[in-house]
Every structure is written in structure tokens, then in C-alpha cells.
Amino acid sequence: MLNGKSILLIIGGGIAAFKSLDLIRRLREEGVRVVPVLTKAAEEFVTPLSVSALSAEKVYRDLFNLTDEAEMGHIELSRAADLVVVSPATADLLGKMAGGLANDLASTLLMATDIPVLVAPAMNVRMWQHPACQRNVATLKEDGVLFVGPEEGSMACGEFGPGRLSETPDIIAAIRSALTDGPLTGKHILVTSGPTHEPIDPVRYIANRSSGAQGTAIAVALRDLGADVSFVTGPADVPAPSGVRVIPVQTAREMQAAVEKALPADVAVFAAAVADWRVASQSGSKIKKQQGKLPVLEFSENPDILAGVSQMSEGRPRLVVGFAAETDDVIAHATAKRARKGCDWIVANDVSPDTGIMGGTENAVTLISERGAEEWPRMGKDEVAQQLAHRIVDYLAKK
Structure with missing residues (x-):
């Protein structure tokens, strides 16, 4: 998929710059031409010689270099690749x-380019969380700049938190997604995934057994077909996919x-297992056990996200897909749910304990639409996701 592609790699000046050498090596193994650009600060961490040796390309460093301008001006350089990748992308960049x-x-290349830009941020956790940096990130996302990471983890400065550069395979997955010219290219698809956690007190909450595996697989399948995916996820067991816009919630x-x-x-795909109820009055302190007494919890109904989007009068997605996890009368309950919510499709599955589906690696679903119920054979959740993604492609092509 990447063989024959060309990437302009801008290496920023952070300690994570040393990982750019591995990124170059792995991209070259996949047949990618990597044209490197080093900032002045990046040269404090990696040498032009090492970057040139791994990329087998000239390293560009200076805006006011007469030789470089004569051979390939910076305007042409900014537009000669299939994708611009900034890794690591510092707070300054x-x-x-x-x-x-x-x-x-x-910065001149980034201003002059007319091709897609993917950035992989890496910086101190406080810098990443600073309001100014978050404003910049929001602005860039609105401008269409693609992001991969940052991840949460230990940093060279000794602190822990978000700001760590994504691992090389994740960056390559994001590059692959950005360069995919698939049937969903240009389509924005919203996917929800995972459980929600509804607090009872600071240490207890209401939840369910959803692992988030099916929703994550759907986001990956849609991404691989070229879609721009917004992935809204509760606290799932499985990690969120790379190459999508991840929005974590509780x-x-x-x-x-x-x-x-x-x-x-x-398109909106609601694969999340949202808790139906929440505690009406969350306790600010841990509820203590009292001899001979049980706590009394009053519940309130949570918002019906699927119904709210399905019944939008303006701006409704062309296709709204809901999920129905049932333990009995699966088809009847799921069919009634589709009618009640107003969505186009319902993906129904039996999550009875003996099926092993909730939290497992396989799924057995029935797709319910205006045409009726279509039962799919039991298969891996990745395969279910791919089949659903191709059905979405077919649906959009006919509309």
C-alpha cells in the first residue's frame, strides 16, 4: 500500500527525534521515499549524516541555501511528496x-504545502496540557491537519502523562491511513465504542462488560477504507486505534x-454500550458501610444518544447504525429498538454469558434494516467490522 509513495519528513527538535531514525528505516523497508528536513533544534539530537544515510536522500536544513534553492526550491519541495509528516512535532512547531x-x-514548507499534513506530537506533559498548546491543536485540527498521538507514558524528563511520541508502528499506521485513497475517502464517520462509567461515589461506578473491541475494530476498518473517523470511546479495555481522531469520555x-x-x-455508528441509568445524586465522599444498613441509590435515566441523532431534524447523518446487545428474544427486541430509536440499521447480537461474545474476540450478529433481518455467521470481531464497513460503502454508493 505504501510502496512507491513519497513522504516529506520534518524532524522537530525534541528528545524523541532519535525515533525518527527508526521511522525512516521502516518506511524505506515498505518502499517509501523519505525526504528529510531537519530543524536547527533537531540537529542537537540527530545528525544530518545519520538521517541522510538511512533515508538515502539529501537532508534539507536551511531556508536560505542558494544551492538547495537552485536544485529544488522550497516551494517545490513542499509539494513534491504525497504527504508531509512532522515527527516529532514540538510545541514550538x-x-x-x-x-x-x-x-x-x-515552518515555511508547512505554510507553502498544498498536500496533507500529519503530525506526531511529543513534548513534556505540562507543555502538552498548556491551554496555549491545546488551542493550537484545536486550530490545526479545524484546519484539517491529521494527528497521531501523543500517548501517555514515562518521559525523558522523568514525568508521566500524555505527551509521549507514538510508537513507530502507530505512526506508520496513521501514514497508511492518510495515504489511503479508498471508497470512503472524503467521508467523515463517527464511531462510539466501549462502556460508560457512571459514578456512585469517588471509588465506585456503574458499568458493563463491554471491552470496546468491536467498536475499535469498526473504526479501524473504516479508517482503512479511507474514512476520516471520529472515535468517541468510553474507558475500554482495548487501546484506541491510531490514525483516527480519538475523543475519550467517561x-x-x-x-x-x-x-x-x-x-x-x-455516517454514525453507535457501537458503545452506554449505561442506561446513572445515580441521581453522586456522593462526593466514599459511601461507608453501616452495620445492618444498606445504602439506598436513586437512579436517573441517561440521555438516549442513538435516538437523539437518529431523530435529528437537521444535519442528520445519511446513515445511522445502532447496536443491540440482548440476552433473549434478540431479533424481536432489536427490531423494536430500530423502530423506536429511528435509526437505519441495528446490529444485534446475543450477549448471553454462554456465548462468550461480551468481552470476547468473536461476534455473531444479525443486521436489521428496512429489508428485514440478515443473520451473519459467527466470526472474529475484525471480520464483522470489515463486513459492516463494506456494507456502509455499498449503502453510500447507492444514495
Whole structure:
């Protein structure tokens, strides 16, 4: 898929710059031409010689280099590749991009390019969380810049948290997604996944056994077909996929707000197992056990996210897909749910304990639409996701 592609790789000046050498090596193994650009700060961490040796290309470093301008001007350089990748993308580079600054070769190339840009941020956790950095990130996302990471983990500075550069395979997966010219290219698809956690007190919550595996597999399948995926996920067991816009949430109300913010979308797939109820009055302190007494919990109904989107009067996605996890009368309950919610499709499955589906690696679903119920054989969740993604392709092609 990547063989024959060309990438302009801008290496920013952070300690994570050393990982760019592995990224170059692995991309070259897949047949990618990598044209490297080093910022002045990046040269403090990796040498032009090592970068050139691994890429087998000239390293570009200086905006005001007469030889470089004569051989390939910076304007042509910014447009000669299939994708611009910034890895690591420092806080400084993100700020320059968001502010439209162009005072060195890297920032000038980013301003002059007319091809897609993918950034892999890496910086101290406090820098990443700083309001100015988050404003810059929001601006760049609105401008269509693609992001992979950052991840949460230990950093060279000794701190722990979000800001760690994504691993090389994840960056390559994001590159592959960005370069995919599939049948869903240009389509924005919203996917919800995982459970929600509804707090009872600071240490207890209401949840379900959803692992998030099926929703994650669906996001990956849609991404691989070229879709721009917004992935709203509760606290799932499986990690969120790379190459998609990940929006983590905890509660049903947070998920509802994230869904509304992510719209409009061409398609919405609601694979999340949202808790139906929440505790009406969450305790601010841990509820203590009292001899001979049981706590009394009053419940409130959570928002119906699927119904809310399905019944939108304006801006409704062209296709709304819901999920129905049932333990008895699966088809009857799922068919009634489709009619009640107003969605186009329901993906129904039997999650009785003896099926091993809830939290497992396989699924057995029935697709319910206006045409009736279509039973699919039991298969891996990845295969279910791919089959559903291709059905979505077919549906959009006919509309």
C-alpha cells in the first residue's frame, strides 16, 4: 500500500527525534521515499549524516541555501511528496503552524504545502496540557491537519502523562491511513465504542462488560477504507486505534456532548454500550458501610444518544447504525429498538454469558434494516467490522 509513495519528513527538535531514525528505516523497508528536513533544534539530537544515510536522500536544513534553492526550491519541495509528516512535532512547531509563522525552512514548507499534513506530537506533559498548546491543536485540527498521538507514558524528563511520541508502528499506521485513497475517502464517520462509567461515589461506578473491541475494530476498518473517523470511546479495555481522531469520555452525558461536538458526519455508528441509568445524586465522599444498613441509590435515566441523532431534524447523518446487545428474544427486541430509536440499521447480537461474545474476540450478529433481518455467521470481531464497513460503502454508493 505504501510502496512507491513519497513522504516529506520534518524532524522537530525534541528528545524523541532519535525515533525518527527508526521511522525512516521502516518506511524505506515498505518502499517509501523519505525526504528529510531537519530543524536547527533537531540537529542537537540527530545528525544530518545519520538521517541522510538511512533515508538515502539529501537532508534539507536551511531556508536560505542558494544551492538547495537552485536544485529544488522550497516551494517545490513542499509539494513534491504525497504527504508531509512532522515527527516529532514540538510545541514550538505546532505553535508556528497554528499561527501561520514561516521563519525557517520547516515552518515555511508547512505554510507553502498544498498536500496533507500529519503530525506526531511529543513534548513534556505540562507543555502538552498548556491551554496555549491545546488551542493550537484545536486550530490545526479545524484546519484539517491529521494527528497521531501523543500517548501517555514515562518521559525523558522523568514525568508521566500524555505527551509521549507514538510508537513507530502507530505512526506508520496513521501514514497508511492518510495515504489511503479508498471508497470512503472524503467521508467523515463517527464511531462510539466501549462502556460508560457512571459514578456512585469517588471509588465506585456503574458499568458493563463491554471491552470496546468491536467498536475499535469498526473504526479501524473504516479508517482503512479511507474514512476520516471520529472515535468517541468510553474507558475500554482495548487501546484506541491510531490514525483516527480519538475523543475519550467517561460518562453517558460526556459521550453525548462529544457526539454532538463531532457532528456533522456522513455516517454514525453507535457501537458503545452506554449505561442506561446513572445515580441521581453522586456522593462526593466514599459511601461507608453501616452495620445492618444498606445504602439506598436513586437512579436517573441517561440521555438516549442513538435516538437523539437518529431523530435529528437537521444535519442528520445519511446513515445511522445502532447496536443491540440482548440476552433473549434478540431479533424481536432489536427490531423494536430500530423502530423506536429511528435509526437505519441495528446490529444485534446475543450477549448471553454462554456465548462468550461480551468481552470476547468473536461476534455473531444479525443486521436489521428496512429489508428485514440478515443473520451473519459467527466470526472474529475484525471480520464483522470489515463486513459492516463494506456494507456502509455499498449503502453510500447507492444514495
